Amino acid sequence: xxxxxxxxxxxxxxxxxxxxxxxxxxxxxxxxxxxxxxxxxxxxxxxxxxxxxxxxxxxxxxxxxxxxxxxxxxxxxxxxxxxxxxxxxxxxxxxxxxxxxxxxxxxxxxxxxxxxxxxxxxxxxxxxxxxxxxxxxxxxxxxxxxxxxxxxxxxxxxxxxxxxxxxxxxxxxxxxxxxxxxxxxxxxxxxxxxxxxxxxxxxxxxxxxxxxxxxxxxxxxxxxxxxxxxxxxxxxxxxxxxxxxxxxxxxxxxxxxxxxxxxxxxxxxxxxxxxxxxxxxxxxxxxxxxx
Amino acid sequence: xxxxxxxxxxxxxxxxxxxxxxxxxxxxxxxxxxxxxxxxxxxxxxxxxxxxxxxxxxxxxxxxxxxxxxxxxxxxxxxxxxxxxxxxxxxxxxxxxxxxxxxxxxxxxxxxxxxxxxxxxxxxxxxxxxxxxxxxxxxxxxxxxxxxxxxxxxxxxxxxxxxxxxxxxxxxxxxxxxxxxxxxxxxxxxxxxxxxxxxxxxxxxxxxxxxxxxxxxxxxxxxxxxxxxxxxxxxxxxxxxxxxxxxxxxxxxxxxxxxxxxxxxxxxxxxxxxxxxxxxxxxxxxxxxxxxxxxxxxxxxxxxxxxxxxxxxxxxxxxx
Numbered sequence: 001x002x003x004x005x006x007x008x009x010x011x012x013x014x015x016x017x018x019x020x021x022x023x024x025x026x027x028x029x030x031x032x033x034x035x036x037x038x039x040x041x042x043x044x045x046x047x048x049x050x051x052x053x054x055x056x057x058x059x060x061x062x063x064x065x066x067x068x069x070x071x072x073x074x075x076x077x078x079x080x081x082x083x084x085x086x087x088x089x090x091x092x093x094x095x096x097x098x099x100x101x102x103x104x105x106x107x108x109x110x111x112x113x114x115x116x117x118x119x120x121x122x123x124x125x126x127x128x129x130x131x132x133x134x135x136x137x138x139x140x141x142x143x144x145x146x147x148x149x150x151x152x153x154x155x156x157x158x159x160x161x162x163x164x165x166x167x168x169x170x171x172x173x174x175x176x177x178x179x180x181x182x183x184x185x186x187x188x189x190x191x192x193x194x195x196x197x198x199x200x201x202x203x204x205x206x207x208x209x210x211x212x213x214x215x216x217x218x219x220x221x222x223x224x225x226x227x228x229x230x231x232x233x234x235x236x237x238x239x240x241x242x243x244x245x246x247x248x249x250x251x252x253x254x255x256x257x258x259x260x261x262x263x264x265x266x267x268x269x270x271x272x273x274x275x276x277x278x279x280x281x282x283x284x285x286x287x288x289x290x291x
Numbered sequence: 292x293x294x295x296x297x298x299x300x301x302x303x304x305x306x307x308x309x310x311x312x313x314x315x316x317x318x319x320x321x322x323x324x325x326x327x328x329x330x331x332x333x334x335x336x337x338x339x340x341x342x343x344x345x346x347x348x349x350x351x352x353x354x355x356x357x358x359x360x361x362x363x364x365x366x367x368x369x370x371x372x373x374x375x376x377x378x379x380x381x382x383x384x385x386x387x388x389x390x391x392x393x394x395x396x397x398x399x400x401x402x403x404x405x406x407x408x409x410x411x412x413x414x415x416x417x418x419x420x421x422x423x424x425x426x427x428x429x430x431x432x433x434x435x436x437x438x439x440x441x442x443x444x445x446x447x448x449x450x451x452x453x454x455x456x457x458x459x460x461x462x463x464x465x466x467x468x469x470x471x472x473x474x475x476x477x478x479x480x481x482x483x484x485x486x487x488x489x490x491x492x493x494x495x496x497x498x499x500x501x502x503x504x505x506x507x508x509x510x511x512x513x514x515x516x517x518x519x520x521x522x523x524x525x526x527x528x529x530x531x532x533x534x535x536x537x538x539x540x541x542x543x544x545x546x547x548x549x550x551x552x553x554x555x556x557x558x559x560x561x562x563x564x565x566x567x568x569x570x571x572x573x574x575x576x577x578x579x580x581x582x583x584x585x586x587x588x589x590x591x592x593x594x595x596x597x598x599x600x601x602x603x604x605x606x607x608x609x610x611x
Contacts (some may be wrong), residue, residue, distance in 0.1 A: 009555045009556035009558075010556075010558075012555060013556070013557070014581070014586045015586075038595055038596045038597040040550060040554045040595060041550050044546060046542065046546040047543070047546055048527075049527060049543040050527065050540075050543040051608065052524075052527055053608065054547070054608045057608065058601070061604065100611075104608070104611075105604075107604075108600040153503075153506055154506075157505070157507065157509060158506050158509045158519075168367075168510065169368050189458075191507075192458040192461075192507070193458040193503045193507075195503065197503040198459075198501060200566050200570070201500055201501065201542055205459060205466075205501060209458055209459070209503070212458075238577075239577070242577065276584075277584050
């Protein structure tokens with residue numbers, strides 16, 4: 001299993017622990033990640049608000065880089081997954097747009113023929129690798145842990161763009177949590193928005209959105225939350241203190257990146273997975289794992 | 292798609308109906324068993340309950356054909372029109388039906404749509420032309436191509452499903468919501484309308500950029516209008532028509548410039564460009580905690596390899 005690894009911006013900057021955890025977990029699973037440092041940002045669901053065509057051109061270049069090596073792409077961010085899938089869909093289905101983009105890419109000697117598949121790590125684990133195989137690798141089942149799954153918008157929606165899980169009743173994260181020996185907790189906000197896009201635009205609203213998600217997860221009895229999106233991680237972990245202040249609650253819940261949770265069950269130690277880099281301590285939650 | 296399966300015909304289906312009790316001001320759940328038949332809609336099932344099992348169940352409905360938008364509910368977490376949803380397509384023999392969210396309640400499954408329509412009125416959902424144009428006898432003609440630009444958006448039936456699904460509205464009642472903002476886009480791109488600039492400027496100042504682009508409204512819309520996409524298109528129009536009036540546009544433009552410089556995002560520079568030095572100072576206490584965890588990033592960053600390719604793409608875009 002070989003993939004063109006697309007870490008996205010956060011995993012290379014403030015969320016380096018996500019990159020580290022992804023690499024070590026992939027290695028354990030025998031998934032080969034090929035690096036392309038020349039990949040550019042996916043647009044973050046922001047650039048296209050200023051210039052939609054430019055955003056597609058940037059991602060066409062990213063897709064072309066993977067296509068030239070005949071590799072599918074592996075993302076570790078719900079937003080990267082959404083933006084790259086969106087560009088891929090437009091380039092495959094909209095002749096007028098793909099011709100326009102081809103002309104732009106020609107200037108830098110790049111060509112994209114629509115041949116790259118883009119998959120999030122969660123999708124790779126569930127669909128390509130299979131949870132049955134993953135279970136065989138679990139040496140440290142997360143028994144006794146109650147975990148709230150939080151998907152991140154762009155991994156689920158629009159469903160005709162990402163074509164992965166059910167947009168209203170997804171279960172891939174729940175299935176993964178069960179496969180790792182832990183218990184998934186249901187809460188309504190699991191498919192909603194963490195507020196990240198508004199963090200620097202309308203801070204109080206962003207924090208209330210994150211606060212509402214955190215509150216519902218804690219009320220549902222979760223010991224910790226897991227997310228396949230590093231942007232959600234910023235708003236739910238880095239800004240958790242602001243979020244709970246905004247909803248006037250004194251709650252606290254650790255937030256794990258997806259490969260960190262997998263890594264724990266594969267017996268990788270917490271420090272190697274970068275758990276100490278989180279704002280909310282994971283220690284107490286990990287003590288709940290029954291040996 | 293996972294987990295979609297059809298029930299056998301003639302099965303008994305359990306419906307848990309979450310009902311609002313206006314006297315007690317709380318929700319209670321009533322459970323009913325309904326014989327499901329092929330072709331039966333969720334509305335049929337609710338009316339079967341009302342007519343045969345519990346005459347007190349209050350359901351709002353009218354056209355029974357997905358046109359009036361009266362029977363919007365949430366069924367097994369999915370935002371749907373009850374009359375437009377085949378019972379057997381819900382793929383479960385237990386269905387939980389709850390009323391719409393983000394709205395005050397009247398009774399049982401019936402919300403009060405007043406706040407939804409109040410916001411809708413604010414966006415002036417009609418063509419605006421100068422007075423003298425209206426006095427002329429001539430029609431306002433438009434080509435089929437011009438019509439096709441906004442046609443989809445005219446299909447909105449004001450069912451408020453998008454309004455109910457919106458997580459921004461859940462916590463911020465100042466937000467206009469998906470349907471109203473998408474309607475602004477519908478008129479702003481109508482070649483017959485002469486108020487594009489003022490429409491765009493008004494909504495830019497009143498929460499256009501508060502849409503978080505979660506696309507829940509896109510999934511919720513029974514007419515496949517994609518309100519969230521219309522709002523994104525309106526943001527593009529806003530950047531072009533009125534420039535960087537407030538933080539959202541500043542953020543989008545700064546993001547775009549950042550990628551031209553470095554190829555990947557430098558969060559430090561982006562935040563500074565969006566909220567300014569004053570905003571950064573306000574974040575100082577949190578920033579210190581982030582620094583301890585090694586989460587603070589330097590504004591000095593090396594561009595990605597082959598950055599000249601990115602810059603050339605930008606250059607080409609400026610030329611088009």
